[in-house]
Amino acid sequence: MSDVRPGADLVVVTDLVKRFGQNAAVDGVSLTIREGEVFGLLGPNGAGKTTAISMISCLIAPTGGTVTVGGFSVANDASKVKKALGIVPQEIALYPTLTALENLRFWGRMYGLSGALLEERVAEALETAGLADRAKERVETYSGGMKRRINIAAGIMHHPRLLIMDEPTVGIDPQSRNHILETVKELNKRGMTVLYTSHYMEEVEFLCDRVAIVDHGRVIACGTVEQLKRLVGDENVISVRIASIPDGVMESLRELTAVDSVTLHVPLLKERDGEPVQDSDVSPAGAGEGVTIEVLSRDSGAVIADVVGVLGRAGAHVLAVDVREPNLESVFLHLTGTSLRD
Amino acid sequence: MRWFHIGIRDLTITVRDKASIGILIGMPMILIVILSSALGGMSANLSKTPVAIVNLDQGTVGAQVTDGFFTDGQLSDLFLARRLHSPEEARSLVASGELAGALVVPLDFSKRLNTGRPSVLTLYVDPGREIAGTVFRSVAESLSTRVSAASVAARTSAYYVTQLRLEDPTLIGRAIGQAVASASATGALSAVGVAETTAVRGAELSYLSYYSGGMSVMFLMFGSMFGAFSLVRERDQWTLPRMLMTPAARTEILGGKMAGVFLVGAVQSVVLYAFTSALGVKWGDPFALVLIAVSTVSAATGLAIFIAAVAKTVRAVSGLAQMLIQFMAAVGGSFFPVAQFPVWMQPLHYASVNGWAIDAVLAVMRGGSALSVMPNVLALFGIAAAFFAVGSWRLRWE
Known part of the structure; x- marks a missing residue:
């Protein structure tokens, strides 16, 4: 060598x-x-x-x-x-x-x-x-x-x-x-x-x-x-679970640079009034185990600190932060339509 | 030197495998002892002694002399006699070692004896088979003496009856006795002589010697089977392809695999030589034996490459190798002397490595030299080259 x-x-x-x-x-x-x-x-x-x-x-x-x-x-x-x-x-x-x-x-x-x-x-x-x-x-x-x-x-x-x-x-x-x-x-x-x-x-x-x-x-x-x-898509998902959601925090997050979208998720309630419901339909006020905010960004590395900072300044208690990237499995799936282990 | 390291590695793997050692060295030792003991004891000679009888006589005396070899219980136990019609053929077979001796009764044997003229039985003996030759010679001489005595008796009784007109059987009997005794005392009891012609062979072989040669050759062939196993197994377990991806050339790798078979064969040969020598086997000229061993192991190695090329799996190697080796052992004389085969089957032994090798080993045991076994050695190298050429051409490496 x-x-x-x-x-x-x-x-x-x-x-x-x-x-x-x-x-x-x-x-x-x-x-x-x-x-x-x-x-x-x-x-x-x-x-x-x-x-x-x-x-x-x-x-x-x-x-x-x-x-x-x-x-x-x-x-x-x-x-x-x-x-x-x-x-x-x-x-x-x-x-x-x-x-x-x-x-x-x-x-x-x-x-x-x-x-x-x-x-x-x-x-x-x-x-x-x-x-x-x-x-x-x-x-x-x-x-x-x-x-x-x-x-x-x-x-x-x-x-x-x-x-x-x-x-x-x-x-x-x-x-x-x-x-x-x-x-x-x-x-x-x-x-x-x-x-x-x-x-x-x-x-x-x-x-x-x-x-x-x-x-x-x-x-x-x-x-x-x-x-x-990036062949799949170059957006990472920054997932933040917080105890409760302060007022106005969603708008603050959407104003951050390189953030494409912000969505709020609460734990799935299987039924309300006898009918099945999706988490997006549920009011944050109904969440007992905390709520999850997902931020989509093309530059998650740079954005993640800003997201956590906005939530902290708004008084949210952050329970967990996770960044999910597209992986090679999803790339292979995207390119061939089959799984690597098929 | 990569080939050397491959060969040493294969030898190490074989020696470390107790089952292989048991088969390649333990089994021939056991079989040599068992077979030679079972067939008359380890010091017994190959019996029955193969001889030929050529009766050219058109009268009855020749038949009386020769029939004993086929009808007399004692002679039948001693000799495996067959009738031939040509003295030349009989002589040739003795010279080739196929027969220990031959007895030829001449054309006018009865006529000469009946008219009081001497006659001669011709005896061909292989001096290499000392004991068998001596027994055959003594039997022939005994026969000639009996026939001579009968001739003297017949002529004496004819004289007394026709010339002296004596009719008292007691007197005639006494007269015959005196005549035969007198002829015997003066050495004149030679109406039938035995003319002995020697042939070419060396020392006589015991069963122990025979099976030492036969089994050693057969298990050298089994050693080659292990070589074929090793090649196919290496292909399966990917060590052969891995070697091909190193800077080692294919010729070095193949040379190494051959060296492995060769080294295993050499170890087998040395151990079996020492073991059988300790039992009393006289192997003969060491240089000639080395030549035979090298050429036989070469042929076995070529066979290993051939089997590995033809068989795709270890299981196929096992089936093909056992079939080939057992066929060659059977027709080549590893189990029974070729001379005891039917005549039509005997040439088959040249179709086997064992046949050429055992012929050569037995010749050396009988006193043959390296030069005398050179045709066999060359034949074995030729077989090695043929197997190797086809095997290396057809060998699948990956």
């Missing part, structure tokens, strides 16, 4: 196609991954993410299109490309009857490490995985989360320029998942570029600087998480 040039194009994928018979698993994907970023490939199972990264990592040959990594063509300079890559496959690609130490030594040797450097990198990888104290135990005795962590450790020992992680948190406990996500953040801080595929939008949102949303072998949207969310 010595020749890292943050911001420079590290991976350039152009019109990438992979067909299996009549079926196009990847159908004209183009994208660029910049040095130093965490780039996410988000899409449901079967979207073509694994096929795409299999071509980027020289495992399978494309039917069409080109891929370069660090300026080297996957088709013509595969050995140079492979040296720059670290791979963490979706499967636990380890030898279960070997210890973690033996597995890491083996994979280190596959990347050309040997001698003192190999031992140093193995120790470093074990430390990163948080499993140094269990290094001499067979991998088959590990929990799913521990296996996943060693699976990652095996891919980072040679300090790759680009770490490709394919669904690295599938089927593990929350604690191991958090450990893995923090590890990815830490590796990225050290300068490692990461290509991260997942169908968990929370992970992608948490980790990735930029995201390509993939469906049916195509990139249907690409950009930062913020840019993608």
Whole structure:
């Protein structure tokens, strides 16, 4: 990672196609991954993410299109490309009857490490995985989360320029998942570029600087998480629950800059006079558990302090404040009409 | 050196797997002891001794001499005799080691004996089968002595009856006895001689020796099956694709997988060699054995690549490998000596790795040299190359 040039194009994928018979698993994907970023490939199972990264990592040959990594063509300079890559496959690609130490030594040797450097990198990888104290135990005795962590450790020992992680948190406990996500953040801080595929939008949102949303072998949207969310609509919802509503406060809020609308919500009263009612129909005076004001804004970060200030000055007792943003799930839903987990 | 690390890793995985060790090393040890003990004890020689009888005589004496090999209980227990019509064929089979010996009764055997002229039974013996050859030789000499004595008796009684007109059976009997004793004492009881021709073979083999060779080869083949398992399993558990995404070239990876099978085979060979040697097996020229072991393990390794290429799943590997290995073991002579197969079936053993390997091992055990088994070694390398070429061409990596 010595020749890292943050911001420079590290991976350039152009019109990438992979067909299996009549079926196009990847159908004209183009994208660029910049040095130093965490780039996410988000899409449901079967979207073509694994096929795409299999071509980027020289495992399978494309039917069409080109891929370069660090300026080297996957088709013509595969050995140079492979040296720059670290791979963490979706499967636990380890030898279960070997210890973690033996597995890491083996994979280190596959990347050309040997001698003192190999031992140093193995120790470093074990430390990163948080499993140094269990290094001499067979991998088959590990929990799913521990296996996943060693699976990652095996891919980072040679300090790759680009770490490709394919669904690295599938089927593990929350604690191991958090450990893995923090590890990815830490590796990225050290300068490692990461290509991260997942169908968990929370992970992608948490980790990735930029995201390509993939469906049916195509990139249907690409950009930062913020840019993608704006495809749905760029207004955030600032939700404030207060004990009671002072007079004139609604008008004061509507006068704030960058506020598009203000609405008042009270807890739903299921019946009034024997008839079902909507909360908007209910008088604030009828609210016994506080009321909620929702403020729509294109710049919620700037507005939220003003909203709370207006309410405070009006004498309202603020119980809770929440800002709801559009998320990638809603982006995917918006673009494809289906859920990520469909 | 990546191939070396892959090979060592595969060896480590195999050695660490108790079930694999049991099958690859424990089972052949047990089978060698059981089979050789069951078939007449570990020191017993391969029985019955295969011999051929060629009776060219058109009279009755030749038939009387040779029929005993098929009708006499004691001789039938000792010899697995078959009739041939050509002395050349008999000689050739002895020379090839297929027969331990052959007895040829000449064309005018009865006529010469009946007219008092000496005749000669021709005996071909494989000097490599010392004990069997000695027994066969002594039986032939005993037969010739009996026939000579009968000839002397017949001529003596004819003389007394026709020339001296004696009719007292007691006197005639006494006269025959004296004539035979006299002929025997003066060495003149040679109406029938035995002319012995030697053939080409080396030391005689016991069942223990035979099954040491046969079982070792068969379980080397099973070792190759584990290699095929390993390739397919690595493909399934994604360690093979992961290796492909490292800077390791496909040739290094395949070379490493082959090295793994090879190392497992080498360990098997050394352990089984030590075990059987401790039981008293004389394996012969170590250099020749190393050549045979290397070529056999190469063929087994090529077979492993071939099976992994043809079979898509571990289950398919198991089915195909067992079918192929057991067929080759059966026709190749791992279970029974090829010489005991029907004649039409015997050429089939050249269709198996086991056949070429066992032939070579037995030849070395009988005193053959590295040079003498070179055709087998080359055939095994040829089989290895063919399996490897087809296997590596058809192998699915991802």
